[in-house]
Amino acid sequence: QVQLQESGPGLVKTSETLSLTCTVSGVSISNYYWSWIRQPPGKGLEWIGYIYYSGNINYNPSLKSRVTISVDTSKNQFSLKLRSVTAADTAVYYCALDFRGYWYFDLWGRGTLVTVSS
């Protein structure tokens, strides 16, 4: 059974860096495509970025200057770093799996709420 689990600090200070990890179980991270997506409280979904284990990465142009996504095949994990955060970055952050590389999301983690506050 494939599972994704987000982890990381639930509170980040304004102007600092948000760091999250997605741990994947039940499938090798080396075979598929992985994304981060976020959802501000009470609002809609926003795609952040996309990585294939070989290093092919795409970012949402609106966030590209502040985002880094990386993969650690030895730990079967991938990670998100979002720099210079503000209150507008407060959201539930989801990691997600795309089995076929078509850029839609077959399976999602449960999500983790990150609050940005001074």
Added chain:
Amino acid sequence: DIQMTQSPSTLSASVGDRVTITCRASQSISSWLAWYQQKPGKAPKLLIYKASSLESGVPSRFSGGGSGTEFTLTISSLQPDDFATYYCQQYNSYCGFGQGTKVEIK
């Protein structure tokens, strides 16, 4: 930048009703559209991909249609478990979501 617009934003319906949600793209996305269902406090769940392909395990009362710039998600007979928020997502150019349609009990 492709904009996705869903209508209505909220839909009130009863169990057994036929329900249709519309999603419009600001430019043609061929059939590169997915639909998700999200319940409060839960992650979205994939229902439909490539505009009309039903994800494995999703009940057949869900169906998707359309191509180009106009798409629909139809629930043929609304069930109690279907009250949720539904999102469309284009994947023709990067990824972008509609703002969501909440299906609530009438």
